[in-house]
Amino acid sequence: MPQTLVSLEATAKVSSPCEQFTQAFRWMLFGRLLDEKFATLYRGGKIHGGVFLGRGQEAVSVSVGMSLRKGDVFAPLIRDLSGRLAFGEPILDAVRTYFGSSLGPMRGRDGNVHRGRPKEGLVPMISHLGAMIPVVNGMLMARRFQKREGVGATCIGEGGTSTGAFHEALNQAAVEKLPLILVVANNQYAYSTPSSRQFACDDLIDKAIGYGVDGHAVDGTDLTACLKVIGGAVENARNGAGPQLIIAKLLRLCGHGEHDDAHYIDPKLKKSTLGRDCLKVAEEQLVKQNWADSDLIDRWRDEFHQKIEEAVALVQREPGPDPFKENWQAISSTHLVEMHNGI
């Protein structure tokens, strides 16, 4: 099992627009293909519990993951597979957690999107929306105490902005002037609920001023824009400008989870520019700019397919957790664990 995040170094060194865009596209593609694999496995009854895809949100997610460096903090949410990969999460972490392999970082104790490596800056989410934002704040406060550098980014949906947790944490970050990058993917729906039932401001970006933080709006279907705006916001935070709120507009191109056929999505939205598939848009740009041709992209696709199949094949042979070897110990202070009968 890889003990550290793998690909941060590579990512951090990318510099030219071509290199950066190409690299970003590759992570998007990788994420998309891995998501699709999870969906297939889900339909085949191979995965317990839910499967949640980032389809349509890869440009945003990848831009977050790529803008971060080793030593930064990333607390992804359910649709951030691509961003995780770009940040350096090993593909095996993802596959193992979906299968509940005892070799994965969550050891079968938690599953699917609830994975991470806190000590390496990749924070595993709990389900309660908004709950991870203050955790990132605290990690950044710790760095300030410790005189260590680093910024922290986290993602949430527009539905999550209605939680008290979101509000308290963004306000806390503003008061403490923390280098927090809070990325809201406004994908128009929270499960089945349209934005009109979620908030009443014209645009979520209008919230920035009320918190006293920088606000950035971006077309979430456009990778170039995402890299620029999100990358810029991360730099601002790094340079001491305090919290950065980013609102990316796009459309969820899948069900809430793979159990959901998303029949409720307004067809007009699907046809609008919001409904564009960021991966296709990026692929077209890539080809148009002559940074890659369809042959090369096919080779990448094959490369990723192979990696994915290898990982899945490997993990499917791995043992699930053994309840008899499990110590059933919820605290680390072994001497304080209750071992009584009723307990």
Added chain:
Amino acid sequence: MPQTLVSLEATAKVSSPCEQFTQAFRWMLFGRLLDEKFATLYRGGKIHGGVFLGRGQEAVSVSVGMSLRKGDVFAPLIRDLSGRLAFGEPILDAVRTYFGSSLGPMRGRDGNVHRGRPKEGLVPMISHLGAMIPVVNGMLMARRFQKREGVGATCIGEGGTSTGAFHEALNQAAVEKLPLILVVANNQYAYSTPSSRQFACDDLIDKAIGYGVDGHAVDGTDLTACLKVIGGAVENARNGAGPQLIIAKLLRLCGHGEHDDAHYIDPKLKKSTLGRDCLKVAEEQLVKQNWADSDLIDRWRDEFHQKIEEAVALVQREPGPDPFKENWQAISSTHLVEMHNGI
């Protein structure tokens, strides 16, 4: 014990600027004097628990109470004695609740500022800041179902804007386009905590746009301005304009509670216009406009003193609750009350 709010009728009929201002001033004065009585009783050890004053906030509070009509909802907070009186809360409700009289609306079960008459639109607060805002929302939603009219107002401090409850409820009101008037008294401190440690926006009014609600700023030391701005906002809500957020700036002219000497308050603030005493400012205006002279004001003072002394004398002779007559029943469904030993 008066079974209903007493003075709403009177209030509602006030019309000319002179009448309105004079009436408002009288409620402010009444509230101030009653507050001072509670402070004296507290210092004399006659009151159990805390005493919280509205000193310096009477203009704002009274403007809320006076702008509401019978059938409206008011959920006051700790510094709203004047607004309560203007809304129609009998002075006896206040005195009885501070003393824990069994004849008061809370029957000694709850105390001091935790009083009200929910069925008459006066909602008794719980202590958790922000928690009353959604309750008002729900009362307004009910009216919509029932095709009944009415608006709902509630007050909070600038510290309370940092709670998740505040955020969720204001957003909820905006999504539901409820006739909620949310009055924030930014009195510069939350207990000892200055605003700089509470929020980072330039002005709390900047929050309105992010919720998609109307925002109104007002000088909380100026009764004329308060009556106009708060009254106007209430009318807007009544006319279907949805939630109204009002930010009144002023300074808390007392301790957080009477146990607190407020030594931490910045002397510069005290000397600034924020630090003006709204009651004095209003008295000066009253005299300047020739709406009253100091003789008349003294007579009012005597009138209120007498009412207060009478009420206190009456309540001090009233019985406290008798634990043996108490039914100790937390639910109204008597047949479902647990009467077992351990319970």
Added chain:
Amino acid sequence: MSITYLEAIREAQAKALADDPRVFIYGQDVGSFGGAFKATKNLAQEFPGRVIDAPISEDAMIGSAVGAAIEGMRPIIEIQFADFSTVGLNQIINNAASLFWRTNVSCPITIRLPSGGTSGSGPFHSQNMEALYAHYPGLIVMTPGTVEDAYSMLLEAVAIDDPVIFCEHKYLYYHLKAEKLPSEAMPVGKARIARPGRDLTIVTYSAMLHEALAVAEELATEGTEIEVVDLRSVKPLDTDTVIASVARTGKLLCVGETFPFGGVTAEVIARVATEAFDLLDVAPQRLNAKDTPVPFHPNLWAAHRPTARSIMSAVRNLLQN
């Protein structure tokens, strides 16, 4: 025709909406979508304007239900998963639960909590919250374990003038079926002898009822007769029925699905021990989940909560005494 536990919940809500204009439903995705579990399927269409999608704001949802109740409505709040009620807990235990006691104004709200473990749901979509809510004065906590109870108790929950926490078990949603909906019901607050027996009493509720019944059935083939008491509501808790059963059997096992410290099984054992000590032939026992979060992987999940197998072994131990 057959009807599932989940359908019974839908039908109860349909009937409540049809019978009482004061009833409305408020929750995330409960409107035209019909709810995450489809417990409100078609209700928004059948009762226009009365089944309302909420933002992701549990505190505001429940707070507004308290307000609506003050004004004479009878809101039903659906929390998408019981686990998420933690962020609405303050409104439940401090606002809703204290209203009547403080003001003499009752607070008729029903909060539906899709509860309990299902395979692969993990630590944050599997919790049972009855211990937290039963601890607080001012609440009624229902834990129906049958299709019939899901239906009739939900109707009663809406009719009761106090705040009701309605813990409906997700594992039973599709697994449990009945022939038809009941037209009569036992009153709330009364436990049911789900299976009579003379040798040992198992007290339980909700999904664990069926694990207990499976054990009783198996042991019956060996001639051992287990009495299974279904609490139905954990607050009020029907101590009389429990004690009457212990009086018959002399042996008590209490089974709950959730975390071991405090909570319902401790309360049951404590009541029997303090009030009916002399009726016990041997030490009473209890069986709960393990004292860790609810695990994701099916292997771990199956070992974390009690099952027919672990109940069987506890029963055999007790019988040997």
Added chain:
Amino acid sequence: MSITYLEAIREAQAKALADDPRVFIYGQDVGSFGGAFKATKNLAQEFPGRVIDAPISEDAMIGSAVGAAIEGMRPIIEIQFADFSTVGLNQIINNAASLFWRTNVSCPITIRLPSGGTSGSGPFHSQNMEALYAHYPGLIVMTPGTVEDAYSMLLEAVAIDDPVIFCEHKYLYYHLKAEKLPSEAMPVGKARIARPGRDLTIVTYSAMLHEALAVAEELATEGTEIEVVDLRSVKPLDTDTVIASVARTGKLLCVGETFPFGGVTAEVIARVATEAFDLLDVAPQRLNAKDTPVPFHPNLWAAHRPTARSIMSAVRNLLQN
């Protein structure tokens, strides 16, 4: 010199800050003001930058403590009143409490909850929250009842690698005094025989300890020797010491200050009944507050929670058996 329970808490924090650069304090008004109860008096001045005023955002406060702990800090969070921890409860029970189990990364945070009833404080400034927190796996719940324990257990709380809910009792803040601070302490997780006796065991903790001791003292004048067990921490709960005491006395009364359903007294009775049934001569008993919110008026408050008087009457009843 004499030192109060409250001063002991201040001193423990001063020592923790002085000894360990990873420690910081975060809470409303804890900075230059020194906290609503003055538990952090002068600490901001003595340890610049390490005692920080928080906005009124309990969820964010506790969430950020989890983050800081991940990065190696040892935050102490002061919640202004235990009652307000309800709005931070989700971060406590779902985020802090699950971190180690899910990720193998420990979460050393201390959450100080000024707890319990004082006259005139009413329903929302008097609560004891230990039942809610002890129910959830992953937390340690301390309930010191002496000045010495307030000091040494708070130091241990900060040193422990897991989230600790530190329930300090407001009634004891000024009422309780000791000669000096201890230099040694019993380990956390061990109960103390606060007073030895042979006739009956009272198990209790926190403020109720002193009500129980008063009863024991009075009865001693009649020749009846009550053994008083101070649990010190309710999770872990030192069942062995409790059972050993019951083995000596054969009679058990468990006293808690808070609401009756579930919670610590039910847990203690359930453990003794299930694990030491045969050591009991008579039915064990418990005494809790009444099942209503905590009342404001002193008359009601005094009748709501157990007192020396009601404990005395429960003890006499038990002794007559």
